[in-house]
Amino acid sequence: MPPPRPARTPLPPRWLLLALLLFALAAGIGLRDPSPPDEPRFVLAASAMVDSGDWLLPRRGREFYAEKPPVFMWMQAAAWTLVRDWRVAFLLPSLLAALATLWLVRRTGARLWSPRHGPWAAAALFVCLQFGLQAKRAQIDMVLVLMTTLSLCALLRYLLDGYRRRWLALGLFAAGLGTVTKGVGFLPVLVLLPWLWPGLRRRWPRRPGARVAGDAALGLAAFAAGAAVWLAPLGIALLRQPDPALQAYAHELLFRQTGTRYVNAWHHVQPPWYYAQVIATLWLPGALLLPWLLPAWWRRLRRGDPRHALLLGWAALVLLFFSLSPGKREVYIFPALPALCLAAAPLLPALLRRAGVQWLLSGWLLLCGALLLGAAGSGLSDADWATRLGGTRGIAPADMRAFLWALGALGAAAWALAAAFRGPRVGSGLLLFTALLWASYGLVLAPALDDSSSGRALMRDVSARIGVQGELGAIAWREQHMLQAGRPMQEFGFKQPLHLQWREAADWVAAAPERRWLWMPEPALGPCVDRGRARMIGHASRQDWWLVPGTAVDPQCQAPPFAGDID
Template identity: 35%
Template structure:
């Protein structure tokens, strides 16, 4: 009996360990990509250096676009392992592990152990999933939570017709929905609810549906979610309107955010970026497959799961590729099922599957190589140069841009002053770094006035006592008297790092005296 249990344990951990090795091998191979990776890692870095684990901050200003779980994990990782790209990507990696483990267990239980391994392989080698597991934004973390929640609650619902009830599965489902909400907001509960309710209603199974409404689970969900929201609301009374109304409902209902793309964008993305496994999905969609007494219910779940996610995110005009990641797991489940169906009647199915796996591996590696060879506007070299020169009393200033990854690479412990036309009426019309900082400043206006400066706020000799490090485009030097005669210390592409001496660095009163310095303890 002991040998049997050990074999079962090995059969669970060995595939997951191989998948973990596969995903982590290239996780630190490239610099942070902009804007997403730089933005979110920068917020986590400021959480770590400021010691304020309640309020996410972008350039020192409250950043309530997203909830805190990603920032907590990333800040803790950076604190434990240091300032490395691989440490900055631990949160999406954990989300990927969660998704892999969930789909492996679910497929092994309701299809077969072989199907579990096949689904694990198909998911881990989807280029969409592989890249998402190594991309430091919130999409993979919430996708892993959504996958785990759906798998756990679907498991509980599938047990119900057999007269069994799994409190452990129900508790896991509610726990992961709570973590999903803390990862990226309401989709952490909306998407599992949409998938499960649609699936069980289509099957006419009202009792299993009602059995998922579990009071201890609801209490667990609130225990996970409520404390952060309540504490932030007490500190910032405008938080709930901004977080729920502006960042959830307005983002979903209007087209002023992100990329405006057609409704067919996500079906195309899923088919192309999950190749070659998408070709196997349709094998199990033939007539009669849904009526299979053993697998029909799970096939229905997988199709509804995938289509509901695609439909939900296809309705708004604003679209980003990573949103579709929660649909990657059911695609892998359907691919594994399709192989088993085809292998039962076609001897060459295994050969085609292995060929597809080899092609998927090459596609994943090619994506990482391309991202490494062609980094997206990284300022790593400039940041490392600043890191070598930056003194504790020095100030940092960005001209007409916010360089999201530079505080991380430069090891800045205080926010930079950002010089731009902050009185322009166009700031609120585009969803970019200007609007993010402008919105954040509304929560702490006094600090915003210190950090968000207009060109006319600068004057030579206005303040002394500290060197100012200025980052901006090469062509800006002639437009700012402050930079006349400044020492150029480093350059990267068209960006420049200038050192402005204490005698010339200036910001007009009254803001200058209270402006935070580069590595000070003043986080007011």
């Protein structure tokens, strides 16, 4: 009799998988405002573009914002012109980039391995925690990952499928565009290094020298064209406007925020092994499979499989590149995750037939459920604990209860899915739990925290204190406060030294002290304020924030230089 067929490890049907991904990633759009650290500054710059009509140079208040190129802010501003609602528009670029990245990974996985392996690659990427976190945030990194994944997939198609030049041009154009989106967008070009490895080169057909030279010229032109999307108009502006502020902006962005930041980082300094803990946490539950994946990958590398050599070699180079810099953040290695999911795709169906893998992934679901239920139960049963936590974060009691009940429901769902999807079907359980996790985050968890995390509640109190006729100025301000002020807010520079901000602020207040107020964190109060007449409104961004009436500012006082900038 014929041998028994191995148990299948099915994924949900394609239409259901697509519906799950769309539901999970889009849930909650329009239900929250931008939250620190990065979202408010990008939205502030994008809204300034819309209001001023100047889309070339992003601004933070009256100053140029020179820490990131403007491409992501262009996308947010363009989204606003379509939907006319910042609560929706600021998250649209990340949502669309996440969906496009999943589509690229599925399509590339199907081409590299087989049509049935494409959905496995996309599902593997979706269930990793870092992907969902970035897809639900309005940060540059999700858009960057779309561009690096597009570039990498096109370059793989060029190298593995007959050196067709259109794929080379697309790959390097995307790398150039990614570079002016965030400086490390050139990383896909590193895939050419494992391709040059002699052991692999023997497996590719030889190329005539003239053909190689032509491809190199085309690639350079395509990369330059992608980068020129922003660098060309910037260069024209620099030639036409000999403005020292514009020159300083270009120098800060093109040199200090790129090369200097990589070689001699001044913040986010971490040890060389930092990314091991990122992989072990933010790449869960995929990281749980590394004990099986690593030996299998090694066997394929020893056999000289060019597909695994290019994917894994490139991911290793990305990890090495960022590990060599003293400045490290968890999002830096995010571009390597889609490549590793592509490399894992042909192995996943067989791995999920292993009892050890099934037990481990079921244990992950049970652990998530236990942690969520434990957090919810302790908060709901211990009112003092929940009150203290809510007070620290500025969360209203009703919002805190909604947050805890949502955690409890999600934990119960994790346990139910672990019980219902056992054995080879545990992969489907993981997909459903991940979809519920990000849907719950968007529909309940993030909105429950929004009043406090966005600064809206704090600025609502400020607005109530100063009245309809009051005018508000800000020293050492934060972007979220300007977004949520509900009225024009006078600012005196973001990076300008505090004593210079104070000099401008004192003159501004002196012109109408009865109706003008100053808003600042406690370290910026200085000696010119009568603290007995000022009021501490709330705590945010690790600072106590004060509202100072104009009549409490001594008009004769000259603020001396402060000890240091406020973090």
